[in-house]
Amino acid sequence: MAEHRIVDEFCELVRIDTASRNEREIADIVKAKLVAIGCRVEEDDAAIHLKGNAGNILAVLEGELEGAILLSAHLDRVANGYGIKPRIDGSRIVSDGTTILAADDISGVVAILDGVRRIKESGKPHPRVEIVFTVCEEKGVSGSKYLNFSKFQSEFGYALDSPGRIGRIIKTAPSKAQLKLEVFGKASHAGNAPEKGVNAIIATARILADIKDGRLDDESTANYAIFRAGGEATNIVCDYALVTGETRSLNHDKLEEYCRYFVDHCKKAVEGTGATVKTDVLLNYKCFNVKEDGKAISLMRRVFKKMGIDMIIDRGGGGMDANRFNANGIECIGLATGYGANHTSNEYVEVDDLIRSGEMVEQMIAQYAEQIKK
Numbered sequence: 001m002a003e004h005r006i007v008d009e010f011c012e013l014v015r016i017d018t019a020s021r022n023e024r025e026i027a028d029i030v031k032a033k034l035v036a037i038g039c040r041v042e043e044d045d046a047a048i049h050l051k052g053n054a055g056n057i058l059a060v061l062e063g064e065l066e067g068a069i070l071l072s073a074h075l076d077r078v079a080n081g082y083g084i085k086p087r088i089d090g091s092r093i094v095s096d097g098t099t100i101l102a103a104d105d106i107s108g109v110v111a112i113l114d115g116v117r118r119i120k121e122s123g124k125p126h127p128r129v130e131i132v133f134t135v136c137e138e139k140g141v142s143g144s145k146y147l148n149f150s151k152f153q154s155e156f157g158y159a160l161d162s163p164g165r166i167g168r169i170i171k172t173a174p175s176k177a178q179l180k181l182e183v184f185g186k187a188s189h190a191g192n193a194p195e196k197g198v199n200a201i202i203a204t205a206r207i208l209a210d211i212k213d214g215r216l217d218d219e220s221t222a223n224y225a226i227f228r229a230g231g232e233a234t235n236i237v238c239d240y241a242l243v244t245g246e247t248r249s250l251n252h253d254k255l256e257e258y259c260r261y262f263v264d265h266c267k268k269a270v271e272g273t274g275a276t277v278k279t280d281v282l283l284n285y286k287c288f289n290v291k292e293d294g295k296a297i298s299l300m301r302r303v304f305k306k307m308g309i310d311m312i313i314d315r316g317g318g319g320m321d322a323n324r325f326n327a328n329g330i331e332c333i334g335l336a337t338g339y340g341a342n343h344t345s346n347e348y349v350e351v352d353d354l355i356r357s358g359e360m361v362e363q364m365i366a367q368y369a370e371q372i373k374k
């Protein structure tokens, strides 16, 4: 198994110490690989905005045919991604158990490199291939926020960045907003003059006691996860509390409705307590829901049929670069490359799926070329 070029390249790239905002080394290596394939390569200025050390990598493989197809994956990885020692264990590649494997998303990166190389080697005419390797995806899908979308000619594309066996596609992913609540009370000596104080913790408890959270409906969730207050001394009435949470929905209207509810509910719940609130809602990214008869899914249907793989249409629970491509007019879905248990030290990738992911990318370009020629 290990004699496969894509497996070697996967192991080479996961061994490079990388984190969000520290993608310099891997970015340089990937840029050199893209140039060697024959791509025109540039890097944008996302590093400045993100205070990181690398920008998004954009590469173009010019084609003889009309049309353009966009392929993307991210270079960064979640924490605990230094010192990765990949090894083959049965049908899978795993880490040594002390780190993540970074198959999320190096499997996507090497699938694109391998597939594009295969197309070049085949010598067959193909359309323009636009490749985007983003930075800082694991920190709120931040790198792709700074892409210059006017550079792309593609009307449709793919984010090779989803867990599951090859054949799984993500046609919809949620909108997400960050929710911040600050509660202001009034400090006073708890023994001498408690009646002059307003307890921010008690006021916050009122707010949270009956706030809608968890599973809101089939498409929407909310979670209040961080609570900070007091901590000084028991003889002071607590005058400040901070709660941070998030909400997600596959339906953007519902997300906006929940955000309005959050603001209203917090204000109303503290009425009569003497406490005041300040709420902040920050939209992280917008949901998408790609049509099943659109260009992106139709092409995958042909690709998987050709490869003898069952296509499974699914929905994602989190945002990804595909959210930003869709929000900027490029119809984009997520594609699985065979990894699982990502973001944990049990992360793995199925070797067969990894090899077939490279073939899948080759077929995506080849099948699209066939379609254009007709």
Ligand SMILES: [Zn+2]
Residues within 6 Å of the ligand: 074, 104, 105, 137, 161, 162
């Ligand atoms: Zn990812």
